[in-house]
Amino acid sequence: MLYSKTITLAANTYDSPQGYYVAVERCCRNSSISNIVSPNSAAQTFYLEFPAVVRRGQPFVDSTPRIAPPLADYACINELFYYDFGGQDADGDSLVYDLVTPLNGHSDSNEPKPTAADPGPYPPITWLPPAPATPGAPAPPPLSTLNQIPGAPTLSIARATGRLTVRPTSQGLFVFGVRCSEYRKGEKIGEARRDFQLMVLTCPTNTKPNLAVLPAPTGNVRYRPGRDTLRLAPGTNHCVRLRFTDPDPNSRLTLSLSPVNFSGVMPNFTTASSGAVRMAGAPDTLTATLCFPECMNTAGRVFLLDVVVGDDGCSLPKRDTVRVAFVAVPPPNSAPTIATTAGPALPLRVRVGDLVSFEVNGADLDDPVRLEMAGKGFSPADLGATLSQGTVGNQQRGRFTWRVDCRSVSSDSVRTFEFTAATSPCSTREAVTVSVPVIIQYANRAPALLSDLPPPRPGEAIPVVELPLGRVFTATFTGTDPDRDGLMLTATGTTEDGKEGFDLTTAGMRFDTRNGSGVANGTFTWDVSCLAANLHRSLVVTFRLIDATCTPLPQFQRVRLQVKSPDSLAVKLYNVITPNRDGLNDEFKLPDLPPNFCDVQFTNIKIFSRWGQQVFESPNRDFRWPGQGTGGLYYYYVTYTDGRKYRGWLEVRP
Known part of the structure; x- marks a missing residue:
């Protein structure tokens, strides 16, 4: 059964840079174990070590390797036994295997299921001492981490692949420990330890099967490995017969193929590649046909193919292998x-x-x-x-x-x-x-854009047109193209640097065009009105002539349009009045203030005494103020809607 649970370790709590481990302790082991002391009272500890939650300031993500499932096979005395413990790691980390002594831990028969494991380290089990040696025979080596199951060879595990191998010499139930260490970029980041049990039995003798390769379709001449080479040429036989048998009763035999020095196209069995021998109604010898594809091509090299027959004997199958050397030439082929x-x-x-x-x-x-x-x-x-x-x-x-x-x-x-x-x-x-x-074949000549715009003033880059309100400005444009490409004239309100600026219609402007192939004409009209003056900005119009071709060469002309303001005269401010009713300079007025112009309007005038008291206010540009009846010094303040201000002082003489 598989039990699982997701546990999240908060980085602000689990902040140890050394990492962590998980342990479970239980007692007791199977009483029939043959290689440890007092197995019925020996405990066991299940152990997993994993890296720190945060390493070098960054969250560290790691998956526990999935190693082999619990061992379910058995081994036979004096028979080679092997088992693949190799696992997989989801993060692509390197896995290294070795044998370790199983852990005993701290639990015992009085408390076989503690609610929580004690902290490590955990004591190991005690290996059973060797039995007394037979008189005259050498003493057997003591049991240890590197000799957990007596054998010739003893129990071992491949460091890189996890393949377990032993040829046991004693019957019994043996416990052994395997460790899988996890490495990332050459640094060990964790490990998992597992205990397994292997039953060693006395098994019936299993004799390996026998295989013969017969290169001829008929006859009994055997292929001689190491001496013969099959030569597969166009128009020749590409099939060989395989004859296989087994002296053991009730054997089921299976053929398989293993390429040695090539890959890609493989021969195949055209008849049954498995069957039973020495069973009721079954023949003593089986045959199969192996055929090489007509297209097989060894390109002058000698390919090697292992043909293997295996039985289903206990505890592991026995095999017989014939290594077949062959060269193959494909059928002739005409080039396209x-x-x-x-x-x-x-x-x-x-x-x-x-x-x-x-x-x-x-x-x-x-x-x-x-x-x-x-x-x-x-x-x-x-x-x-x-x-x-x-x-x-x-x-x-x-x-x-x-x-x-x-x-x-x-x-x-x-x-x-x-x-x-x-x-x-x-x-x-x-x-x-x-x-x-x-x-x-493609070439494009630039079109030409002509107009009746005035030339630029000295020192200016583009022409300037300045007109008073009520006038109408007109300019005509003509575009021609020597390649007779389609031409299109456009006009756009822009800023000084040619970027998008204003809409022509908001300034009282329009551009009427007649576009065509090779020729385009346009007429620009500006009705000078407050529409343009109220924009309060420089109005630049960019005229563009575009030729409709793959790599156009557009032409440009620009003009700056300005509304002539009537307030070009210098402003005159007066500062003395004599309100004595002689008809001369009796009232204070400012007739030379800038006149109202479009949305630039006179706002008001305010007059204050020398002590800051307002004595007069008027929204009328043509105001008249006759003074206060007595002489003195006064101050006035004039404002316009565009933010302009005029200030001055006024002396009233009686």
Whole structure:
């Protein structure tokens, strides 16, 4: 039965850099164990060690290796026994195996199931001392970690693979310990220890089976390993007979194949490769037929194949192996051929918009042929090229079609298509390739953009047009292209550096165009109004002429448009009045303030006494203030909606 539970170790609690271990203690062991002292009172400890939860400041993820399941086989005295303990690790860590003495632990018969294991270290079991030696015979070696089951050879385990091997010399039930250590980048990060038991019995004698290879279809001449070499040539027999038997009664024999120095294609059994011998109604000798494929090719080398017969004897099967050497030559094969109707004048010369079409034919007298298409340094599919194909007799006929478009235009004006006729005789690829170079003839001359915009002022990069409200500005544009490409004129409100800026209609502007092939015309109109003035910014219009071709060469012209403001005169501020009713300078007024202009409006004026008391306020730009009746010094403050301010002082003389 398998028990499992997920346990999460919080890094802020389990912060030991040495890692942790899990242990369970139980008592007691099987009383029939033959190699330890007092097995009925010996305890056992199940142990697993794993790395720290956090290593070098980072969470450390590790999976426990899955090693072999509990041992369920038995061994026979004086018979070689082996078992694969090799496991797997989900993280790809290296696993190393060795034998260890089983752990006894701290539990006993008085407390066989403690609620929790004590901390390590855990004492090991005590090995049974050797029996007294037979007079005149050498004393047997004592039991130990490296001699846990008496044998010749004694119990051992392969360090890298975990394969267990022993030829036991004593009957009984033997306990032994295996450790699986886990390494990552050369550093040990954990280990798991397991106890196993192996029963050693006295078994009936199992004689190994016998195998004979008969290279001729008939007759009884045996193949002689190490001396004979099978030679498999086209038109010759590719099959051998196998005769196998076993002197033991009621044996079931099975044939298998193991390549020694090659891989890939293997021979196969065309008749039954297993059966029973020396059973009621069964023959004493079985036969099978092994055939090598006609396509097998050793390329002049000698291949070695082990033919193995095994029985089902106890405790492990016995085998007989015949190593067969052979050389094989595949049937002759004619190479495929390929041709196109693209030539003979190569390279092909095309222009953008042309349709390229020709046939590609592949043929092979022996094998089915397929056509393949590739591009040298590019993918034909990315350019829209296709190769449709169908089979007619022993030919594969294809139709290449390509509508040349702008995807084919690049710095490299040559596109080389490669067509291949391929076959797979005896699973070996054979191919022949033909190339069709295509030159894309493409050139583009820049279009020309002309207009009646004024020239730039000295020291400025682009023309400037400044007009007062109510005027209308018009400019005409003409674009021509020597290649007769399609032309398109556009106008865009931009910033000073040509980036997207404003919508033309929001500034009272429009651009009417007549686009066409080779010629395009446009008329720009600006109704100078507060729409432009209220944008409070520099209005730059970029005119663009674009030629509709693979690599366009657009042309540009720009103009800066400004609304002429009427407040260009210098502002005059007055600071003395004499309100004596003589008709001269009787009232305070500021007639030379900037006039209202679009959304730039006079807000108000406020007049204060020298002590900060407001004595007058008016929202009217044409205000009149006659003074306060007595003389003195006053201060005034004028504001506009765009944030402009005018300040001054005023002396009132009676």
